[in-house]
Amino acid sequence: MGNTITEKIIALKSEQKKVNPGEFHQIKVDRVMIHDLFGPFVIQQFRKMGFKKVWDPTRVVFIFDHLVPANTIEAARHFQEIFNFADKMNISNVFEAEGICHQIMPEKGFVYPGDVIMGTDSHTCTYGAFGSFSTGIGYTEMAAILGTGEIWVKVPETILFKLSGKLPSGVDAKDIILKIIGDIGTDGATYKTMEFCGDGIAGLTMSERMTICNMAVEAGAKNGIIPVDKTTSSYYYQYSLSTDKYLTISSDDDDAVCHSTYEYDLSKLEPMVSCPHTVGNVKPVSKVSGYKIHQAFLGSCTNGRLEDLRIAASIIRGRRINPQVRFIVTPASRKIYREAIREGLVQILIDSGAIVTHPGCGLCAGNGGIIGDGERMISSNNRNYIGRMGSKDSEVFLGSPATVAASALTGYIVDPREFIR
Amino acid sequence: MPSKRIINISGRIWKFGDNIDTDIIMPVKYLSLSSIGEMSQYAFEPLIPDFHTKIQPGDILVGGENWGCGSSREQAAAVLKILQIGAVIAKSFARIFYRNAFTNGLCLIGQPGLVDSVKDGDKICIDLINSTIQIDNQSTTYNFSPLSSMMYDLLNAGGLIPYMQKVNSPNR
DSSP, X not given: OBOOHHHHHHHHHTTOSOOOTTOEEEEEOSEEEEETTTHHHHHHHHHHTTOOSOSOGGGEEEEOOSSOSOOSHHHHHHHHHHHHHHHHTTOOOEESSSBOHHHHHHHTTOOOTTOEEXXXXXXXXXXXXXXXEEXXXXXXXXXXXXHHXXXXXXXXXXXXXXXXXXXXXXXXXXXXXXXXXHHHOTTTTTTSEEEEESHHHHTSOHHHHHHHHHGGGGGTOSEEXXXXXXXXXXXXXXXXXXXXXXXXXXXXXXXXXXXXXXXXXXXXXXXXXXXXXXXXXXXEGGGTTTOXXXXXXXXXXXXXXXXXXXXXXXXXXXXXXXXTOEEEEOOSBHHHHHHHHHTXXXXXXXXXXXXXXXXXXXXXXXXXXXXXXXXXXEESSSOXXXXXXXXXXXXXXXXXXXXXXXXXXXXXXXXXXXXXX | OOSSOOOEEEEEEEEOOSOOOHHHHSOGGXXXXXXXXXXHTTTTTTTSTTHHHHOOTTOEEEEOTTBTOSOOOTHHHHHHXXXXXXXXXXXXXXXHHHHHHHHXXXXXXXXXXXXXXXXXXXXXXXXXXXXXXXXXXXXXXXXXXXXXXXXXXXXXXXXXHHHHHHHHOTTO
């Protein structure tokens, strides 16, 4: 019996010949990511546990994104405590205002195929797009890793999603993952791996793959993962990095055993939206078309990348957003922000009436732009829980960047395909 | 490793629905408060304001599917522990919450069959040795899958901090 990618990585990092789903193993961690919101808690627990030294300062990355720039004294204290700790422990990877952790980790070269990466954020599963085994954990377990370099894992079963065909115009990666979560439910993959493969995946960019793996946790998955292929290799090539040494563990064995298999023909997909107040409440956009919106949000670790801003700008170019809609755009990183300015995307968005903010988690972490009682928002992020982005009497619909941009223009939720040019 | 083993957990039930997410258990706007104690005053605020004044130590929370889904915030498990919640029983748990709970010495029991046949205020007793649950005024005994030894060790140690303290102790 062969193994899946995730099983191979766990076997390698636990120094076992072979591991099987359901087994518990202690594994070595290649990299950890700690963000500003939980940094001080990690530090406090680390001290309480009696550790004096971090196991390997070069493998620790602190990223400020949820609270940037600080708008409370408490938030400022979070930054100070992290800086002090990093200084004392000789941790040089502290990123103060570069953007969202899940964007910065791959951008700065901290994510490689075959790596085990743990983060204090549930969307750490994003790095599966690069063939890494990555998942979110709490701050106490993070403190234990800082001390030991290891963590226990239960080997997950793998659910295989075989994607074929090519996405129609106006339909994108967000629609794929929303469709899947709608089908299997918000606990459809609990404790399991969601592995995405097939020629449909091969045709997607790294940005699109990140969108898909980012939302694996919304189906309850431990991790999302995509086999390493030419697209992955060329991504690393542009950073002058080679993926060669990772290729042995970057795909499933032919006789690997999976929990279950789902097949999707991407050419048959349509734009999808997730309706309040759970991500699993997914419908084709046509079912909610015409719902009046008060705000639109384009950003987050799911859909705040350059490709997403390009889609929005192409829809909006030369048009005005509905005057009764606030349209907030938050680039996921400084690099994306700079590039979006260089390409003229920011100009197009501002001219249309959008608010373009500094990079970071922004509204998805409840900062800047929260909505009031009875208000409705269309948003490109990954969660629409009650009160997450404003009043508990507000409603959030999740959709693709195209759906968000087109809806911002009309003032109601709309199928973006009529706006693609 | 632990000298004292937890055998029984009993308490009074608080009943919840499906998909109780971590934004409900511990809303994000309170996460930069400086202590778990302060945060615990806002536990379940979107659903049950002033929850902390309404509960008694040892109360047991019972929920539906996918308890603890959403963000990785450990505060969602930590506030329940500091509020002295005895255990959480649910049809199923989200994985990060599951880890965080045992890391904080909070016991979680997955038991899909029991959830729909209990109500607020019922008295309940969990037997961790025999993996059974008994409810006052009900003749049925509910079985559940035994805790893995990893979880049971964490629970008995009182969480991952005391567990690691022991590892780091010079007298070990």
